[in-house]
Amino acid sequence: MADGSVSEASLHMGETGPIETDVVIIGAGPVGLFAVFELGLNDMKSHLIDILDRPGGQCAELYPEKPIYDIPALPSVTGQGLTDRLMEQIKPFHPVFHFSQMAESLRKTEDGRWHIETDAGTALIAKVVVIAAGGGSFMPKKPPIAGIEAYEAKSVFYAVRRMETFRDRSILIAGGGDSALDWTLNLQPMASELQLIHRRDDFRAAPDSVAKMRELVAAGKVKLHIGQIVSLEGEGGQLAGVRVKPDNGDDYVVQCDCMLPFFGLTMKLGPVANFGLNLTENLIPVDTAKFETSEQGIFAIGDINSYPGKLKLILSGFHEAALMAQEAFRIVHPTARYRFQYTTSSSSLQEKLGVSA
């Protein structure tokens, strides 16, 4: 589940201060993952930040089971399959992941490095930052109901951070997918009342969860409404009920004191927009030799960048990662000489990969 998990690294932070590393990669999609490989071959250690609770980005969130046919030398691979293979490929470089967190701020330190902080309070300092954020951060879809903002974080929640928040509350959960059903099952025992609303009487969630929900409904422990929410009722951010429009029949009000809408995720550029980088139509312009942004030491690769001839393909992102790593090396190891080598023939690269004879 995407909510409530804390990365190991953030637990270990405490008084020790920011984590220092060579490179921070924002986004653990396929391109961010492959960047770990290219950076690793060139002796740079990476930390990755991702708002999802697992690697893969869009491949994991949008099409884990759908085949991709245009990855060179992989005639067909699913989004999850590609992610798994990349994870295996970068294993020798021991990347550190900070999942379920969003990179929130970026500033230059006095010694010319970059200080990054996440919304979970993880702080990192790196010589190079690579933005591989794809279409932006995956965030919960917010129902376009008039005035809903006034209730957010008070009685309308898009995630469960702490289950205790919902003890003895009269909860309405909206949606028909796994998040909606999982939380219906998990929160029902502690809620004073739990109601579920979905547009139609057919659920895409795991069949086992659907069966359990149906049992609770049959036992009178969960009330199921079929319809769509048209408006909210309440005062001062405190929800009193929602008006529901069933497919046929008249509107009615479902009383509840909090609501959890689960309509899936959508991509928003998010705080990257405030990093002080040049942006063109929510994309980050880069040069095509280094894939560097308007700030030295900050690179943008994959779907989030733009340049003449750009194609939003995973394979383009892989190429961009390789060229980025070449320039990143000059920043991270300023006194060393960049050495171009092939993994097939270089014993030093093979040693880094753990495949040397």
Place this chain on the structure above:
Amino acid sequence: MRLIVKQLDGTETEVTGRLNWTVMELIRDAGLPMRAECGGSCACATCHVYIDQDWMEKVGGRNDEESYTLDGAFNVQDNSRLSCQITFKPELDGLSMTLTKDATG
């Protein structure tokens, strides 16, 4: 061949129809607002449109996967479709629809 694409603010745009393109691609190609976040893989519901009622028969119904994906859309109506799941054919010349807020953002 053409499509008529209306927006919720009332603006109406004529979009060139190209055979075997999806309606989502045609709208995006014309430079109209079209989020289509997943790029046409029926995974996100951000290409949600309302088909004009008198075109519903020619356009046809949703497939199962599309119905599931529409669970992530808002204000779904009986004429709701994901435009990435409609392939443009000669018989759809003149097809008229309205972009939803899911699609325009």
